[in-house]
Amino acid sequence: MLLPSSRDVRRPRTGPALLPVHAPPSWAGGSTVAVLERCLARWRRYKASTVDPEASVHDDMLVDTPEGRAHYRAVGLSALRLITEAMLLTGRTEPTHILDLPCGGGRVTRHLVKFFPEAEIAVADLDARKVADVVAQFGVTEITGSKVFSAALPGSYDLIFVGSLATHFDAALFARSVNVMIDALSPGGVLVLTSAGRNWAALSGVQDRDAGLVPLRWWRAALSLVGGPKVSDRLRVLESDYARHGFGYTEVRSWTKLYGQSYGGSYAAPSWLMRLVEERKDALVIGLKERGFDNLLDATLIQRAG
Numbered sequence: 001m002l003l004p005s006s007r008d009v010r011r012p013r014t015g016p017a018l019l020p021v022h023a024p025p026s027w028a029g030g031s032t033v034a035v036l037e038r039c040l041a042r043w044r045r046y047k048a049s050t051v052d053p054e055a056s057v058h059d060d061m062l063v064d065t066p067e068g069r070a071h072y073r074a075v076g077l078s079a080l081r082l083i084t085e086a087m088l089l090t091g092r093t094e095p096t097h098i099l100d101l102p103c104g105g106g107r108v109t110r111h112l113v114k115f116f117p118e119a120e121i122a123v124a125d126l127d128a129r130k131v132a133d134v135v136a137q138f139g140v141t142e143i144t145g146s147k148v149f150s151a152a153l154p155g156s157y158d159l160i161f162v163g164s165l166a167t168h169f170d171a172a173l174f175a176r177s178v179n180v181m182i183d184a185l186s187p188g189g190v191l192v193l194t195s196a197g198r199n200w201a202a203l204s205g206v207q208d209r210d211a212g213l214v215p216l217r218w219w220r221a222a223l224s225l226v227g228g229p230k231v232s233d234r235l236r237v238l239e240s241d242y243a244r245h246g247f248g249y250t251e252v253r254s255w256t257k258l259y260g261q262s263y264g265g266s267y268a269a270p271s272w273l274m275r276l277v278e279e280r281k282d283a284l285v286i287g288l289k290e291r292g293f294d295n296l297l298d299a300t301l302i303q304r305a306g
Contacts, residue, residue: 017281020305038093039084042115046080049114056133059105075294076111079161079192082292083115086159086190086301089286095119095158097186099143102126102165106134112161113138122155126259148261149177153184160184160191164297167196168263170249175276182283187306190286197298199291201238201248201267208232215239238267246272273300281305 053069055062062072087093096119100109103123112121121140125131126147135142145153160181166174181191213232233250242248246269255263270288277283282305292299 014278017278019281019284035088035091035093039087042093043084045117046111046115049117051076051114052110052137054137056105056130056137058127058129058133059107061104061107072107076108078292078294079108079163080111080115082192082289082299082301083159083161085287085289086192089301090188090190090303092158092188092190095189097155097157097159098122099124099153099155099157099160099184100140101160101162101181103131103134103140104163105130106138108161108163109134109138109140113140122157147259148173149180151180153180155184156186156189157184158186158189160189162191162193163293164194166193166268167200167266167297168255169266170251170262170264171247171266173262174247174266174268178276179280182280182302182304185304187304189304189306191302191304193300193302194293194297195268195273195300196266197273197290198267198269199298200296201242201269204234204265204267205238208235234265242267242269246275268298270298270300273298277302 051073053073055064055072061075062068095116098112098116098119098121100112100121100123102125103109104125104127109121109123112119121138122143123131123134123140124143124145125134131142134140143154145151162181166177169177178191178193181193185191211230213230213235215232215235234248237248237250240248248267249264251262251264270290274285274288277285277300284303284305285300286303287299287301289299289301291297
């Protein structure tokens, strides 16, 4: 399989693929009405439960204000809505093995354990402190794998939820991580992948221009010497790589130093992401919802054929 380097963000065009048919209702668990009823039953049970509101001291996603806590909860709920949409599209409402990657401080995990109380839920994150806190608080299982996705994930999963992860990867690592995650799905399993699409790209451009920044060009040194406008590497990427190929990446040096690998911010247009999935004959795109996660990130629903 041809994977792009961090400098070559173009996706190769593959030939036509004869894709497997979607599972018949009998295999998927019954009629449409039965699927709807099972989803509704999950939501009723979830609403009757109590989601643990306590946040780890290492959880950097929570802003500890009333508005911040409300938003924190809303993000978890948006994950459940995406998962419900995947269940409706596939008829698969009883996942027994679930992976939350990355788990962070449990922003989504705390909802998964209530929505799927019978499932075995695994978690992983680059920050070992967060993983330890989530395992202790929610009784889930930690898995370890290659942080650069150079090896298979341990285990096989009916559902993998990926919050903001590939949003920090360059093109090569983005593509490799998606393929490794699809490989980790059981037959019929679903990957809910979030990515920073054209909405995020547009917001970044507006933010930098409103701040009076200019694209990073060859005259950066001259601008700094004369006290000219501050420069933006994001704008350079958006106006070059993203504009031409639908993918752009900027490295954040402090994050790279922290995690020991290139780490920053990526922009993946839906068209670029579809080209990535096109390379596989065992993966079906069952849904794309722009701004589907937290009303900010795109969500792509991918099912492993089986």
